[in-house]
Amino acid sequence: MTRAGVVVGGIGLAMVAATGVSSAYTYDGSDPSASGCAGGATTVESATVKNGHVTLGTLVLRYSTACHTAWARLTLNQTQGACGNASAGYDCAHAFVTRNNDGRSYNCTVYQGQSQCYTPMVYDKDMTSFAQAGIDDVWSYADTRTAAY
Numbered sequence: 380m381t382r383a384g385v386v387v388g389g390i391g392l393a394m395v396a397a398t399g400v401s402s403a404y405t406y407d408g409s410d411p412s413a414s415g416c417a418g419g420a421t422t423v424e425s426a427t428v429k430n431g432h433v434t435l436g437t438l439v440l441r442y443s444t445a446c447h448t449a450w451a452r453l454t455l456n457q458t459q460g461a462c463g464n465a466s467a468g469y470d471c472a473h474a475f476v477t478r479n480n481d482g483r484s485y486n487c488t489v490y491q492g493q494s495q496c497y498t499p500m501v502y503d504k505d506m507t508s509f510a511q512a513g514i515d516d517v518w519s520y521a522d523t524r525t526a527a528y
Contacts, residue, residue: 404502406448408485411500416446424525428453428514438474440510440525441497448500449528451476451487451510459489462515469515476501478508479527503528 411417424440436455442448453474462471472489478501487496501508511524 403483406446406500406502407483408499409448411441411443411448411450411497414446414500416443416448416500417441419443419445423449423528424510426510426512426523426525428512428521428523430514430516430519430521435514435516435521436472436512438510438512438523438525440476440508440528442503442528443500446500447502447504449476449478449503449508449510450485450498450500451512451525452497453487453489453495453512455489455494455514458494459491461491463488463490469517470513472496472512472514474498474510474512476508476510478503478506480506 420441420443422439423442426438427434428436428438439452441450451474461467462469473486475484475486476498477484483501485499487498489496507527509525509527513522
């Protein structure tokens with residue numbers, strides 16, 4: 380199977396919203412660990428989430444050859460502070476995985492006190508998917524995405 384992808388940086392997370400009709404495949408929306416797909420999975424793409432010269436975290440696209448699935452994992456360089464409400468003043472960090480052929484997308488959120496999250500999976504046999512993340516660090520917003528795999 381041949382896979383190709385391109386890196387597109389700086390696009391807004393609103394761009395990952397599914398358009399049109401998406402299909403439900405085996406493992407769509409399943410937890411990688413609970414399903415057993417995480418065992419033997421590899422990181423196939425990665426991207427650094429930066430705000431200028433400051434690295435805020437790392438985004439990876441994981442792939443299971445056993446289950447033919449992909450998911451995103453976001454790891455922050457420090458624990459997520461207060462976020463996600465009006466008094467905090469900024470959003471919690473989050474990641475998405477999106478299947479290219481139909482736009483099916485799942486997300487995860489890094490809540491206060493955590494430093495990592497991973498998304499549910501998309502089935503990806505003979506298709507491609509990418510990961511995208513956004514981190515709001517009070518002063519500005521940083522986002523990135525991986526190449527498709």
